[in-house]
Amino acid sequence: MSTDWPAGYGRIIRDSVRSTLDEALLLAPETPGAFWVLAHHQTSARGRRGRPWSMPKGNFAATLLLRPDEPPGVAALRSFVMSLALFRTLADVTAMPENFAMKWPNDVLLEGGKLAGILLESTGQRGRIGPLAIGVGVNLRAAPSAHEVEEGALTPVSLMDRTGITITPEAFLDILAAHYAGLETQFTQYGFAPIRTAWLAHAARLGTKITARTGRAEMTGIFEDVDTDGNLMLREAAGLRRIAAADVFFTP
């Protein structure tokens, strides 16, 4: 599978870094434009809500650095853009799109287990977003053991264990970068609507009962939709609730 590297995006490969998120934000002032940073090893990788992110050897860890000139709420919708790019990359690599799904807000699942996670960070101030770093971790080769994830979280799975397919992080990045670039162009030209539609077509557990947990509350209801701002729409007995940020747990 050969893919042309997309025009307008830099590509930096490191052997070992603390975190590709840190590395990308560190390089941002001296590196022009948009660029990817891929690392073979991370000594201090992080996941959502400050959780550690375990990275067995051979897995994919990269960050895309962008410079959006938009309000933070719009820039943050790129978590959906990246999820969709990941979904399409995995569909290409495996030719088994039906085995993958996207979990709100931004995980990619393989046969119901967590294969990939995305974490957005930025250094913006006063309502404008600064450089935006989109960190992506994919268990290409090995999944962290189940006891490394919190109770109730989805079982981590790896691409190799579930499909027998091996791919190097560099080859995976080539395909992902091409998909992302195409979707980024679509996003900047047409906004969130087409991304949202494509995302919803492969959303995990849409229309079923789920639990959304924020730092302060736990809500259970039907996962009805994702609104035009990217909020989870949860149908509870008391009505429809829009949730901007939460961890989602699937109810058996």
Ligand SMILES: O=C(O)CCCC[C@@H]1SC[C@@H]2NC(=O)N[C@@H]21
């Ligand atoms: O699901 C999550 O909690 C998000 C995980 C994000 C992990 C990636 S690996 C590359 C980048 N560097 C980090 O330190 N984290 C992200």
